[in-house]
Amino acid sequence: MPGGDGPRGSVGDAVPRRQGRGEVSVHRYRDGVSVVELRGAVVLLGRFPALAGLDLSVDVGETVLLQGPNGAGKTTLLMLCAGLVRPADGEVRVLGHDLTVERREVRRRVALLRHGTGLYEDLTAAENIRFWARAAGLGESEATSRAASAVGLLGLDDRLLGRPVHALSAGQRRRTSLASLAVRRPDLWLLDEPHAGLDQVGRDAVDSLIRDAVSAGATVLVASHELERVRSLSPRVVTVAAGVVVRDSGRGGGTTRPACTPEAATGEAADA
Amino acid sequence: MTGRRDTTGSAGSRLLGVSALVGVAVLLLFAFVLTDPDVRVHPTTGEEFGQFDAVRLLYLHVPMAVLTYAAYILCAAASVGYLVRRTPWWDVTAYAAAEVGTVFCGLVLVTGSIWGRPVWNTWWEWGDVRLMTTLVLFLLFLGYLALRRTTVDPRHQARRAAVVALVAVLDIPLVNRSVEWWENRTLHQQSTLAELKIQDLTLFTLMLGFVVFGLVGAWLLLHRFRVGWLEQAAAEHGVAMAIAERHAELDMPDVDAAVGDAGDGP
Amino acid sequence: MREVFADALLIAAKDLRIEARSRVLVNQVAPFALLVLVLFGFALDADQRTLRTFAPGLLWVAVLLASLLAVQRSTSLEHADGAHTGLRLSGMAPSSVFLGKAAAVFVQLAVLEVLLVVGIVVLYGSTVEDPLLLVVSGLAAGVSVAATGTLYGALASGLGVRETLLPILLLPVLAPVLIGATRAFDDALGAAAVDGWAWLGLLVVFGLVATVLGALAHGALIED
Numbered sequence: 020m021p022g023g024d025g026p027r028g029s030v031g032d033a034v035p036r037r038q039g040r041g042e043v044s045v046h047r048y049r050d051g052v053s054v055v056e057l058r059g060a061v062v063l064l065g066r067f068p069a070l071a072g073l074d075l076s077v078d079v080g081e082t083v084l085l086q087g088p089n090g091a092g093k094t095t096l097l098m099l100c101a102g103l104v105r106p107a108d109g110e111v112r113v114l115g116h117d118l119t120v121e122r123r124e125v126r127r128r129v130a131l132l133r134h135g136t137g138l139y140e141d142l143t144a145a146e147n148i149r150f151w152a153r154a155a156g157l158g159e160s161e162a163t164s165r166a167a168s169a170v171g172l173l174g175l176d177d178r179l180l181g182r183p184v185h186a187l188s189a190g191q192r193r194r195t196s197l198a199s200l201a202v203r204r205p206d207l208w209l210l211d212e213p214h215a216g217l218d219q220v221g222r223d224a225v226d227s228l229i230r231d232a233v234s235a236g237a238t239v240l241v242a243s244h245e246l247e248r249v250r251s252l253s254p255r256v257v258t259v260a261a262g263v264v265v266r267d268s269g270r271g272g273g274t275t276r277p278a279c280t281p282e283a284a285t286g287e288a289a290d291a
Numbered sequence: 292m293t294g295r296r297d298t299t300g301s302a303g304s305r306l307l308g309v310s311a312l313v314g315v316a317v318l319l320l321f322a323f324v325l326t327d328p329d330v331r332v333h334p335t336t337g338e339e340f341g342q343f344d345a346v347r348l349l350y351l352h353v354p355m356a357v358l359t360y361a362a363y364i365l366c367a368a369a370s371v372g373y374l375v376r377r378t379p380w381w382d383v384t385a386y387a388a389a390e391v392g393t394v395f396c397g398l399v400l401v402t403g404s405i406w407g408r409p410v411w412n413t414w415w416e417w418g419d420v421r422l423m424t425t426l427v428l429f430l431l432f433l434g435y436l437a438l439r440r441t442t443v444d445p446r447h448q449a450r451r452a453a454v455v456a457l458v459a460v461l462d463i464p465l466v467n468r469s470v471e472w473w474e475n476r477t478l479h480q481q482s483t484l485a486e487l488k489i490q491d492l493t494l495f496t497l498m499l500g501f502v503v504f505g506l507v508g509a510w511l512l513l514h515r516f517r518v519g520w521l522e523q524a525a526a527e528h529g530v531a532m533a534i535a536e537r538h539a540e541l542d543m544p545d546v547d548a549a550v551g552d553a554g555d556g557p
Numbered sequence: 558m559r560e561v562f563a564d565a566l567l568i569a570a571k572d573l574r575i576e577a578r579s580r581v582l583v584n585q586v587a588p589f590a591l592l593v594l595v596l597f598g599f600a601l602d603a604d605q606r607t608l609r610t611f612a613p614g615l616l617w618v619a620v621l622l623a624s625l626l627a628v629q630r631s632t633s634l635e636h637a638d639g640a641h642t643g644l645r646l647s648g649m650a651p652s653s654v655f656l657g658k659a660a661a662v663f664v665q666l667a668v669l670e671v672l673l674v675v676g677i678v679v680l681y682g683s684t685v686e687d688p689l690l691l692v693v694s695g696l697a698a699g700v701s702v703a704a705t706g707t708l709y710g711a712l713a714s715g716l717g718v719r720e721t722l723l724p725i726l727l728l729p730v731l732a733p734v735l736i737g738a739t740r741a742f743d744d745a746l747g748a749a750a751v752d753g754w755a756w757l758g759l760l761v762v763f764g765l766v767a768t769v770l771g772a773l774a775h776g777a778l779i780e781d
Contacts, residue, residue: 065444066529071537103645107530127648135639139571141578153567154647183578199643261540374777430729437725441716451712454774458708458730461766465733469759473736 052079054207054238055100059109062095069095071262072109077240082233082254085242092262093242094133097209100240101131114206127155129207130200134215136192137199138184144195145170145180151199162202169201172231173224190221197228208232208239214248222248299517307510314503321496322350345409350496352402354504355395356425362392362508363428366435367460370453382449383519385456389435391511396429423470424463431459445526561656564649568657573664575634582665586626590669593619594676608681610749613742615681616673617735620666621702625724627665628706631658632714641714641779651776655707659771663703670695677746686747690754694741697760701734704767711778734763 055077062070069092077083085093098104100113102125111118116125138147148169152162170180173194184192193213200208213225229252232239241254258266300308329346330339366388373381403422404414416422435455439448576582597615601608608615635641644654674691677683685691709727713719737759744753 061534063530066526066533068530068534068537071534101646103642123648126646129646131642131646133639133642135637135642137639137643139575139634139640140638141575142571146574150567150571151643151647154564154644154649156648262534262537263541265541427729427732430725434722434726434729437722438713441718441722443716447715450777450780454708454712454778455726458770458774461770462730462733465759465763469733469736469756472755472759473740 053077053112054079054081054114055240056112057099057109058111060099060106060111061108062092062099062104063107064095064104068107068262070099070106073259073263075257075264075267077238079238080233080236082229082239082252083241084246084254084256085240085259086244086246086256087259087265091259093259094211095262096259097131097133097211097240097242100125100207101129101209102126103131127203128205129209130203130205131209131211132196132200132213133211136184136196138192138196140185141183143181143183144175144187144191144198147184147195148180148199148202152202155203157202165202165204166198169198172201172228173198174220188218190217193217193221194224197225201228201232204235206237208237208241210239210241210243212243213241214243214245226252299514299521304510304513307506307513311503311506311510314499314506318350318496318499318503321492321499322347326350326492326496343409345406348402348406350500351504352399352406353497354500355402356399357501358504358508359392359395359399359425359428362388362395362512363432363460365512366392366432366456370456373449373453374457379449379520379523382453383516383523385453386439387512387515387519389432389439389456390515391508393429393432393436394511395508396425396432399425400429420467420471424467427466428459428463431462435459561650561653564653565656565660568649568654569660569664572631572634572658572661576661576665581630582627582668586623586630586665587669587672589626590619590623590673591676593622594673594680598680605682609683609746612677612681612683613746613748614735614739616670616677616742617698617738619673620670620698620738621728621731621735623669624662624666624702624706625727627662627669628710628727629720629723631662631707632710632719636714645779651779652772654779655711655772655775656768658710659703659707659768662707663699666699666703667696670699683746683748685745687745687753690741690757691745694738694745694753694757694760697757697764698734698738698741700764701760701767702731704764704771705730705734708767708771708774708778711775733759737763 053076055075057073057075060070060073060075061068071092073092073096075096085096087093095104099106099111099118102113102116102118102122105122106118113125114128116122118125138144139150142150145166148166149162152166157165175191175194175198179187179191179195184195187195193216197213208229210225210229213229214222217225226248229239229241233252239254256266256268257264326347328344329341330343331341332338333340366385369381369385369388373385403425407416408414435452438455439452441448594615597611597619598608601611603611635644674683674685674695678685706727709723709730710719713722713726716722737756740749740751741753741756741760743749744751744756
């Protein structure tokens with residue numbers, strides 16, 4: 020079960036940082052800082068308790084695989100961590116923010132991949148990526164350069180980029196969605212069944228995105244039924260059922276930590 | 292609210308209801324039997340004119356109109372209250388007030404139309420300010436009720452409904468202004484209470500009408516509020532049970548199997 | 558504040574670019590609006606002189622009905638594939654999203670209005686006597702309808718019944734706009750002896766209130 024082992028600060032304790040939209044913030048974390056801290060989280064969808072008192076604690080740089088039967092609450096858990104739903108009860112902190120009151124601040128720093136594409140069908144892949152980059156607050160040049168690297172990461176060539184999304188295959192759409200998320204350089208990735216319905220190329224692209232995110236120091240939560248695939252990334256496995264966590268393989272499952280420890284860019288010493 | 296109830300009645304509300312009922316009976320007696328029809332004699336031709344028996348409807352129509360406006364104002368105020376406070380009490384009040392108001396608004400339009408047929412010689416008159424405004428008001432709140440009755444997360448619904456009520460109330464002055472400028476003739480202004488000999492019995496019956504409909508409105512509002520309140524309480528009580536039920540899912544065989552399949556970490 | 562307008566511009570540009578690609582307004586909504594004019598022609602079975610008297614009112618009824626389609630389309634763009642979640646995550650202020658989408662709807666309504674004016678000139682024999690009044694009141698009414706429509710589009714979204722709920726919510730609220738715009742057009746088209754400029758004031762007030770209210774309320778509506 021996730022438990023505290025030793026003193027651990029929360030991100031909120033770190034230097035007050037003005038998180039503008041589009042700014043990279045991952046490297047300002049201190050090691051061993053919790054990104055997600057849920058105790059007894061209850062989320063109601065209408066009258067139904069999708070999460071019924073869930074406990075979960077995730078540190079910076081971890082990769083967590085969420086498993087469990089359908090209807091377990093995995094999607095709701097991801098939505099909660101994204102700051103999109105309001106917790107009805109429990110202690111809920113993500114990226115240092117208390118989600119009962121500060122959901123907006125969290126949203127800018129996460130990337131959520133859901134079942135829909137989140138794209139505009141009639142626009143081209145390139146236009147979509149560009150729109151979402153600008154929407155995240157990036158300036159012209161920044162948007163262009165980040166879009167270029169995201170596109171390279173996900174193997175989207177010019178031929179695909181110039182096509183309207185409705186003319187792309189499911190795998191190509193998924194990769195476009197991921198690219199439009201990657202430009203945000205989020206601190207926390209929330210992926211809901213990212214491999215579902217993809218071909219080999221698509222699945223490889225998802226994996227390389229996850230690896231890239233991890234090496235950049237981001238934290239990744241993946242809800243997936245594709246055990247073998249995600250296991251190759253050596254994550255921690257958390258099993259969710261009936262709105263609670265029923266099994267947790269614990270930390271330290273070989274996650275790669277960033278080589279450079281989160282530096283005190285402005286001089287605050289890390290005193291974890 | 293008190294605990295378990297089989298009914299939304301209480302000693303207080305029964306008293307209110309009985310007095311309202313008695314009041315209605317008395318009002319009907321006065322309106323339809325004891326008062327005189329409005330018959331006036333033309334000074335020069337000696338003809339009889341006036342509203343005759345139709346005037347009796349006014350004893351119902353006018354108080355109901357006042358009640359409608361009062362209910363809608365209450366709805367608007369409660370909607371603002373909800374947006375500011377976000378507690379269920381405001382939300383339930385707004386819904387109850389809107390329903391009561393809409394019922395009476397419909398009755399106002401119907402009694403007005405029945406009254407208008409003999410007096411204005413028409414069932415309906417476009418261009419009459421009060422008529423048009425009341426009609427639009429009625430439609431606005433039909434929309435409000437339609438929204439209320441869609442099945443959706445109650446919190447979302449409360450917020451959306453509050454916005455609709457607010458916009459509706461802000462819209463009404465604009466509607467009023469626009470119809471007023473539109474055609475200057477307003478039949479309402481022609482034959483109003485001012486024309487009638489409002490004195491003695493007529494005045495008394497009118498005042499009685501206000502009081503009686505006030506009682507009826509209060510009784511309806513009280514009960515409708517209580518129904519809404521009980522629904523809220525049921526919902527909240529349901530959450531704890533729902534959580535317990537959710538936990539019980541863990542013992543179900545298929546969930547158990549799925550969890551078992553999940554396996555352990557690397 | 559500048560960020561609000563910059564974001565609104567981004568959203569409006571996106572919506573209009575989508576329209577340019579998908580041509581829904583051009584292929585579906587505009588023909589529908591013209592169709593309404595034609596249906597009135599059939600139903601009223603009147604000569605051109607009578608139709609000319611009613612032309613302003615018929616035009617604005619057609620605009621209102623077509624605006625239902627335009628608003629539905631604007632809202633469904635976001636809900637089709639879950640882009641609205643992305644908008645919430647983006648960090649853009651909800652009022653920016655509102656202003657951007659309302660602006661895009663306004664542009665589309667303006668195009669519709671031009672088309673319908675041409676329509677009534679051709680089909681009903683109307684003549685434009687005061688083009689300035691026509692344009693200004695058309696713009697003011699367009700803003701009013703676009704802002705109110707976008708607000709109610711968001712309000713009715715996320716419910717399975719949006720298509721059937723939107724008309725009963727939106728159209729009664731727009732009654733003053735219908736009255737005001739018709740009277741203003743009555744004057745501008747010489748169909749009746751009315752002071753259209755006085756009505757313009759009402760339209761401008763409505764438009765301003767609707768825009769401000771929409772920008773403020775939009776956040777509360779899409780929030781959780």
